[in-house]
Structures are given as structure tokens and as C-alpha cells.
Amino acid sequence: MEDFQATKPIYMQLADRINHKIVRNELRAGEKLKSVRDMAVESGVNPNTVQRTYSELERMDIVESRRGQGTFVTEDKGKLQQLRDDLKNEHISNFINQMTEMGFSKNEMVKGLQNYIQKEGE
Template identity: 55%
Template structure:
């Protein structure tokens, strides 16, 4: 089944982000083999060339490693994976705080709101 993609960003970048999130959430473990280009293309409903580009970008980022004749594997370099995890967190926090500021909230109101949310979430 084909995935839904946004028109705001190239598909290959959206797929890079999805795979990074899977790795950060530990749905895909360090050292795991990624599905083949063909399998991923079918899974996401995209051209195999798009998956090749995704793999090249993930490899450039140090998230996956190509093993000749075996395929692509998630790096076992936990330091690099932690860097990616921190980058994803920072991107989400930046986006959230920018939106809150655009709505007119102060830093104190944002912090208070997040703290209240987390307290209430724990009580549920």
C-alpha cells in the first residue's frame, strides 16, 4: 500500500525522516539489516531510485552502513545514533516553541503549559 506524502518536502527526505524515527524509537535496532531497495520501494509505493537516494542520504548521515553484497545495515555507533536522536528532539522543540511564540505565548507560559501537560499525562 502506498504511503501518504506531503507536497511540502521531497519524498526521499520524508522517507529519511521516517526511517530515522523508526531507529530512534528502536523499532529498528542498531546492526539490523534494512529491507532491500525493491522491498522498500514496494512498501512505500515509490520508485526504487527514490529508495537508492534515501539509502545514500542515510549513509551520508552515518545512520546506515553499506556492506558489499549484503545490503544496508543500521550503524552500531550509538554515539552517532544519539546525535540523530538529539537532532530530532531539537527540531521538534524548535518547531513547537516557534508556533507557540507566533500564538503570543511567553517563554514562562510555554514552560508552564508543558509542565502542566506532563503532570496531567502522568496522572491519567
């Protein structure tokens, strides 16, 4: 059973979770996703919600349905790289917006990131 935020539709939150698994290589190109029923039970949501999630991912060309076989992660490396880039840019944008709201300049953000990365490298 998964926790969901009230601010975003559940099907989109499921899609985000699947996309993150793909970017982390927990789901690989060509790999089969769980059946709608299994994903619904695991997530604690209605199967129609999972079907909507899979349909949305298919519309985005992240997954493809194969009649009688199930839903699979695309094998299109370009699409997977685009997904990776999109998620990276989304997180960077969120970070910059939050830091800007707190009053940090771009220069302070860059220096902060550089210091953080240097400390993590040790």
C-alpha cells in the same frame, strides 16, 4: 502505500521515517534495512527514490552499505544518540516557533508543559 507531503522531497520524508523508527527502537543498531526494491514496493515509490534515501542516510552516517549484503543501521552508539538528540531538538524548535507565532511567552510555554506533564502522570 504511504502518504507524502508535497512540501518536502519524498526521499527526505522516507529518511525521516527511517530515522524516527531508529529513535523508537523499531530499527536497532546493526539491523538490516529492507532491500531497495522491497522498500520501494512498500512505500509506493520508485526504487531510485529509495536508493537516494539510503544514500542520504549513509552520507549522514546513520546507515552503512555492505557490498552484497544490504544496508544496515550503524552500530555507532554516538551517531545514534546524536540522531536522537537532533530529532528532539528539531521537535522542540518547531513547538517553540509555533507557540511563539501564536503569541505565547516562553514562561507560558514552560508552565503549559509542566501542567500537561503533571496531568499525564496521573
